Amino acid sequence: MEILSAHIFGYGKFIDKTFDFHEGMNLLIGPNEGGKTTLMSFIKAILYGHKKNEREGKDGSIPEYRKYKPWYTDQYGGYLIVQTEKWGLLRIERDFENKSIQIFDQENQEISYKFSFDKSLDLVGEDLLGLDLDTFINTAFIGQDKSIVNYESKAELAQKLINIGESGQEDISITDAINALKKYDTSLGNTRTKARPFNLKEEELSREKQELERMRQENLKAYEYLEEKRKLEKKIEKAKTNLQKEQSHKIYEETSKSIEKVHEYKNKIDNLKKEKILENWDNEASFKRQDKQDIHKGLKIAKIVLFLFTILAGVFIILSYSLPMPDKWLFVSLFLVSLTGYIFVLLKKKSLKDKYRYKGRKIEKKEIDEQDNLAFLEIVGHYEDLIEDILLKEDVADIESLYEKQSFYETDLKDLSLKEKENEKSLDSLKQDLAVINAAINRFYEENLSIAEQEEKVSEIEEDINAILKEQEAIKQAIKGLEEAANIIKRERLPKINILLNKYLSKITSGKYKGIKIGKDLSLSNEYENKIRKIDSFSQGTLRQVYLSFRLACLESLDLNERVPLFLDEALVYFDKERRSRAYEFLLDLSKTRQIFFFATDKDDFNYKKEATTSIIAIE
Amino acid sequence: MNISFFHLADIHLDSPYHFLAKKRGLPLKRRDEVYSCFLDVLLKAKREEPNFIFICGDLYEHNYTPLKRIKEINGLFESINSQIVLIAGNHDPLAKNSYYASFDWASNVHILGRHKSYVSFEEEKVRVYGIGYDTGGGQLEVLESFRIDPTYYNILLLHGDVDLSISTYNQVSSNKLEKIAFDYVALGHNHRMYKKDNVYNPGSLCALSFDQEGDHGYFKKNLEDQKAEFVKSDDRKFINLTLSLEEIKEFEKQYPSTRDFYRITLKGLRDDKQEVPEFSHYDFVEIIDETIEKKKEAYKNEAFGLKELFENLIKNKLDSTNSEEKEILNRALDLGKRALDKENLEELWKF
Numbered sequence: 001m002e003i004l005s006a007h008i009f010g011y012g013k014f015i016d017k018t019f020d021f022h023e024g025m026n027l028l029i030g031p032n033e034g035g036k037t038t039l040m041s042f043i044k045a046i047l048y049g050h051k052k053n054e055r056e057g058k059d060g061s062i063p064e065y066r067k068y069k070p071w072y073t074d075q076y077g078g079y080l081i082v083q084t085e086k087w088g089l090l091r092i093e094r095d096f097e098n099k100s101i102q103i104f105d106q107e108n109q110e111i112s113y114k115f116s117f118d119k120s121l122d123l124v125g126e127d128l129l130g131l132d133l134d135t136f137i138n139t140a141f142i143g144q145d146k147s148i149v150n151y152e153s154k155a156e157l158a159q160k161l162i163n164i165g166e167s168g169q170e171d172i173s174i175t176d177a178i179n180a181l182k183k184y185d186t187s188l189g190n191t192r193t194k195a196r197p198f199n200l201k202e203e204e205l206s207r208e209k210q211e212l213e214r215m216r217q218e219n220l221k222a223y224e225y226l227e228e229k230r231k232l233e234k235k236i237e238k239a240k241t242n243l244q245k246e247q248s249h250k251i252y253e254e255t256s257k258s259i260e261k262v263h264e265y266k267n268k269i270d271n272l273k274k275e276k277i278l279e280n281w282d283n284e285a286s287f288k289r290q291d292k293q294d295i296h297k298g299l300k301i302a303k304i305v306l307f308l309f310t311i312l313a314g315v316f317i318i319l320s321y322s323l324p325m326p327d328k329w330l331f332v333s334l335f336l337v338s339l340t341g342y343i344f345v346l347l348k349k350k351s352l353k354d355k356y357r358y359k360g361r362k363i364e365k366k367e368i369d370e371q372d373n374l375a376f377l378e379i380v381g382h383y384e385d386l387i388e389d390i391l392l393k394e395d396v397a398d399i400e401s402l403y404e405k406q407s408f409y410e411t412d413l414k415d416l417s418l419k420e421k422e423n424e425k426s427l428d429s430l431k432q433d434l435a436v437i438n439a440a441i442n443r444f445y446e447e448n449l450s451i452a453e454q455e456e457k458v459s460e461i462e463e464d465i466n467a468i469l470k471e472q473e474a475i476k477q478a479i480k481g482l483e484e485a486a487n488i489i490k491r492e493r494l495p496k497i498n499i500l501l502n503k504y505l506s507k508i509t510s511g512k513y514k515g516i517k518i519g520k521d522l523s524l525s526n527e528y529e530n531k532i533r534k535i536d537s538f539s540q541g542t543l544r545q546v547y548l549s550f551r552l553a554c555l556e557s558l559d560l561n562e563r564v565p566l567f568l569d570e571a572l573v574y575f576d577k578e579r580r581s582r583a584y585e586f587l588l589d590l591s592k593t594r595q596i597f598f599f600a601t602d603k604d605d606f607n608y609k610k611e612a613t614t615s616i617i618a619i620e
Numbered sequence: 621m622n623i624s625f626f627h628l629a630d631i632h633l634d635s636p637y638h639f640l641a642k643k644r645g646l647p648l649k650r651r652d653e654v655y656s657c658f659l660d661v662l663l664k665a666k667r668e669e670p671n672f673i674f675i676c677g678d679l680y681e682h683n684y685t686p687l688k689r690i691k692e693i694n695g696l697f698e699s700i701n702s703q704i705v706l707i708a709g710n711h712d713p714l715a716k717n718s719y720y721a722s723f724d725w726a727s728n729v730h731i732l733g734r735h736k737s738y739v740s741f742e743e744e745k746v747r748v749y750g751i752g753y754d755t756g757g758g759q760l761e762v763l764e765s766f767r768i769d770p771t772y773y774n775i776l777l778l779h780g781d782v783d784l785s786i787s788t789y790n791q792v793s794s795n796k797l798e799k800i801a802f803d804y805v806a807l808g809h810n811h812r813m814y815k816k817d818n819v820y821n822p823g824s825l826c827a828l829s830f831d832q833e834g835d836h837g838y839f840k841k842n843l844e845d846q847k848a849e850f851v852k853s854d855d856r857k858f859i860n861l862t863l864s865l866e867e868i869k870e871f872e873k874q875y876p877s878t879r880d881f882y883r884i885t886l887k888g889l890r891d892d893k894q895e896v897p898e899f900s901h902y903d904f905v906e907i908i909d910e911t912i913e914k915k916k917e918a919y920k921n922e923a924f925g926l927k928e929l930f931e932n933l934i935k936n937k938l939d940s941t942n943s944e945e946k947e948i949l950n951r952a953l954d955l956g957k958r959a960l961d962k963e964n965l966e967e968l969w970k971f
Contacts, residue, residue, distance in 0.1 A: 172927060177960045183965070223719075230722045478955040481953075
């Protein structure tokens with residue numbers, strides 16, 4: 001690829017400025033601060049864009065996007081016209097402000113869609129040159145590198161060479177990278193370490209697992225307590241029933257005793273009564289008194305009837321005398337009847353008189369006995385009072401009710417086993433147990449047991465540990481990849497680079513240095529003087545030559561479709577006069593096959609040799 | 621008399637949500653949501669005063685639900701003027717050590733099971749039969765013994781499936797149920813809503829995982845009405861999508877609800893420059909990347925610098941590995957590059 005021209009709408013100090021380039025060597029001459037670096041940055045930015053998310057450097061360097069934003073125009077961008085093998089003539093235009101890119105072919109058709117897209121738009125350079133930005137900067141872009149300008153340290157330079165040998169890139173050290181990865185791996189921790197993320201998470205896991213187990217046990221306990229409560233309530237219920245039965249049985253027994261007593265008293269009364277025929281006597285006596293009065297009445301009536309019969313008999317006899325026959329017979333008959341009646345009544349009266357006498361005697365006798373009977377009645381009354389007391393005590397109205405009470409409290413105690421009877425005593429203690437269980441259950445009513453949450457917490461920690469293990473596996477893979485890559489470079493690229501390095505170095509040093517080699521152990525050796533010398537034993541000037549050769553060898557060793565233009569920003573400024581001249585001549589030679597942009601100040605005190613292909617462009 | 625009921629099932633209170641754990645705090649949030657969804661139903665019951673609430677199993681999670689929750693729920697049940705009839709499910713089986721067996725439930729809560737296979741409500745002339753889950757097995761046998769009294773409105777609560785041959789337990793045929801002639805068969809267990817004739821399965825009250833797309837809620841019925849009405853829960857949805865990288869660009873436009881749960885399976889071809897988008901402002905978007913990378917040439921071993929060579933080596937490995945190793949290799953790539961760029965790696969690890 002060749003860059004034919006650059007037109008800047010606005011970039012750093014340049015506004016609406018065009019630079020024309022040619023194939024071969026382009027000498028871009030300008031004073032310090034003249035804009036050489038700006039132009040280089042512009043070309044690089046058109047191809048690769050600005051680095052995304054670039055921050056201010058520790059040394060105070062400003063990110064390119066901000067650094068080159070023009071002050072006096074709104075337009076921030078421009079275009080390059082390039083000639084490519086694959087695409088032919090192209091115009092690559094960028095607007096850095098809007099972060100947009102447009103690519104036109106020689107018919108002025110926009111063909112941006114044919115290029116790879118990515119947010120940072122840096123893939124165009126990669127599509128065109130076959131190099132990513134990193135590699136481009138590390139090979140084709142030998143800039144006004146701060147480390148080269150400001151650092152004279154041989155060790156630094158030597159490190160760069162080693163890095164190139166190791167990684168193909170001067171600022172990349174594979175050893176450092178692998179060490180950093182290993183250190184990172186250890187910092188994450190493992191079973192042999194302490195207090196590292198892995199260990200902390202393992203401890204946390206063990207803690208939270210214990211907590212989870214505790215919660216599960218707690219929950220089981222809640223179930224157990226509830227079950228226990230249920231059982232206790234049943235026991236208490238049963239104990240209460242048993243107690244009731246017992247009490248009822250007791251009442252039954254007491255009532256039965258009372259009934260017995262009542263029976264006893266009643267029997268006693270009955271016996272007494274039987275003995276004294278008290279009740280009968282009583283009835284007889286009253287009856288006899290009544291009899292005596294009745295007899296007395298009967299006797300009176302009998303007297304009157306006798307008197308009447310006497311008068312009637314007298315009248316009838318007189319009439320029978322005085323009246324003729326047949327009336328005489330009628331009255332004689334009536335007289336006889338009256339006489340018969342008189343005799344009957346007389347007999348009756350006699351019998352009544354006897355009865356009256358007998359009854360009278362009897363009454364007299366009983367009246368004597370009544371004195372005794374008063375004492376007897378007192379005894380009976382006493383028994384009756386006792387029965388009354390029992391009924392009162394039993395809280396019943398009469399003996400019938402007492403029987404009812406007895407049958408009401410009659411209890412079947414068969415289903416009360418002995419054991420249960422023994423347990424009955426514990427009704428109170430059962431109640432106490434229930435109170436304890438209820439208190440325990442109350443605690444669960446308040447306790448926030450989120451087992452699910454805890455389980456998820458454990459899973460999260462396991463995930464975290466898994467993430468650490470994955471990270472460590474990724475570290476392992478990264479190390480493996482780096483070692484593999486380094487091996488490929490050592491095996492495949494280093495021999496190529498070594499050949500080119502020696503070819504270029506020989507040219508630059510006029511054959512003084514030959515057989516410089518980067519060893520597999522990445523030592524730099526030199527066959528010159530038949531000695532193997534370590535890299536830091538070379539002079540600084542020589543190292544610079546080696547470095548330049550190395551960089552060129554790296555670029556040349558790449559097998560690319562496009563010839564990538566080479567950019568050198570005052571790259572020879574620290575060479576001595578002779579070496580600089582030789583190096584320049586070598587570059588001039590190289591420009592026959594590759595477009596070179598050689599940036600220099602006009603103060604450079606050697607005459608730039610010109611060839612037909614050399615163009616000089618002033619920058620200011 | 622106007623008699624009505626709510627029929628719900630599979631609330632799964634206190635269930636863990638491991639699959640949501642990728643987003644910290646989300647499982648807890650989801651658990652609270654499911655609980656408040658259940659509370660909403662109870663609140664509606666309080667307002668509408670249905671005569672009955674039937675809960676057909678898996679109300680809670682035996683292994684996860686604390687006593688405190690049961691006490692809360694029971695308190696709420698008690699405050700409702702409805703009779704609540706419950707059966708156990710396979711997640712809350714009626715075991716000896718279950719809350720169903722040992723907790724002192726409110727007087728309007730009736731738990732049916734082997735110990736008590738039905739409950740009659742004389743005033744309403746409603747009889748509710750229940751076949752739940754009690755770990756003993758053979759629960760369905762009791763079905764044979766049910767003799768329906770046609771003077772009642774007869775309801776069967778069953779934690780199981782009807783006419784679903786793949787179901788492994790409490791699986792019953794609709795023919796059998798027809799013979800017994802229940803007026804309403806209330807199912808639970810299957811998390812997807814379905815209904816057939818007088819058999820109603822409300823599905824889980826809320827969707828609980830990605831295999832439970834579709835509507836979730838509960839049935840509401842007035843005995844005089846022919847059919848039960850399905851009341852949707854006001855809840856997030858679980859949505860499974862299969863999209864290409866082109867289609868996923870439209871995702872936010874087509875699915876603006878950021879509170880639904882999405883699982884997107886990415887299919888189709890992808891070149892390595894195409895990035896899988898992230899939707900961090902959504903509550904939960906899980907992307908399963910099943911795209912096939914466009915066939916391309918292997919990355920050259922002959923790269924120009926170590927960094928690129930390293931990248932190519934890893935990328936070549938990436939092309940021939942499965943997804944989990946892919947994740948590790950991608951990380952290896954990132955770590956390797958960072959190490960080469962001399963970044964301080966030890967600052968990377970933060971939980």
